[in-house]
Amino acid sequence: KAGVTQTPRYLIKTRGQQVTLSCSPISGHRSVSWYQQTPGQGLQFLFEYFSETQRNKGNFPGRFSGRQFSNSRSEMNVSTLELGDSALYLCASSSLIGATGETQYFGPGTRLLVL
Amino acid sequence: GIQVEQSPPDLILQEGANSTLRCNFSDSVNNLQWFHQNPWGQLINLFYIPSGTKQNGRLSATTVATERYSLLYISSSQTTDSGVYFCAVEPTGTASKLTFGTGTRLQVTL
Numbered sequence: 001k002a003g004v005t006q007t008p009r010y011l012i013k014t015r016g017q018q019v020t021l022s023c024s025p026i027s028g029h030r031s032v033s034w035y036q037q038t039p040g041q042g043l044q045f046l047f048e049y050f051s052e053t054q055r056n057k058g059n060f061p062g063r064f065s066g067r068q069f070s071n072s073r074s075e076m077n078v079s080t081l082e083l084g085d086s087a088l089y090l091c092a093s094s095s096l097i098g099a100t101g102e103t104q105y106f107g108p109g110t111r112l113l114v115l
Numbered sequence: 116g117i118q119v120e121q122s123p124p125d126l127i128l129q130e131g132a133n134s135t136l137r138c139n140f141s142d143s144v145n146n147l148q149w150f151h152q153n154p155w156g157q158l159i160n161l162f163y164i165p166s167g168t169k170q171n172g173r174l175s176a177t178t179v180a181t182e183r184y185s186l187l188y189i190s191s192s193q194t195t196d197s198g199v200y201f202c203a204v205e206p207t208g209t210a211s212k213l214t215f216g217t218g219t220r221l222q223v224t225l
Binding site: 031033035037042043044045048050055056058088090092094095101102103104105106107108109111 | 145146148150155156157158160163165201203205209210211212213214215217218
């Protein structure tokens with residue numbers, strides 16, 4: 001079974017631009033979560049979608065948004081990029097049934113550099 | 116929110132040595148996972164262990180949920196074990212929302 005895939009793997013943008021990252025979960029998984037990893041703040045939860053609905057949201061500004069499609073693929077968007085948005089963005093999938101306590105499987109990440 | 120503390124923050128070992136990494140958490144959890152982050156950034160699942168003990172080769176883990184801690188044991192360490200180890204928990208009452216510790220950076224030398 002294929003793992004979680006993320007595209008693109010690397011991205012360079014300039015301040016003020018917007019960016020869209022994509023995540024395809026493990027086949028059959030209906031939950032997709034997004035995380036941001038920076039040297040200063042560590043790994044932080046952004047948001048989670050289950051069956052096309054945002055179920056959980058972390059403490060990030062409204063410039064960070066996401067969505068999930070009917071095939072469970074998810075995208076996250078960051079508008080008006082700032083230098084501090086430079087980070088590794090990780091996506092995780094889980095949840096065949098939407099229960100708590102299920103194993104999270106992570107993709108390889110997208111490394112975003114904002115200049 | 117829930118607090119997750121990992122210790123030690125850094126660890127240097129000679130190849131063949133054993134080590135114990137600790138994760139303390141401040142509230143009850145549905146889920147606890149240990150990950151190894153490789154040099155390219157991918158988080159590799161080591162254990163899903165909200166309670167009890169599991170072993171996988173040279174690695175084993177124990178979670179004592181009632182005392183809110185988990186331990187990851189690495190025996191006969193190898194240079195390929197180098198990297199950052201994270202503990203992550205899903206607080207009770209939430210789903211699919213992990214809170215990560217700050218990690219333990221392990222370096223195994225020859």
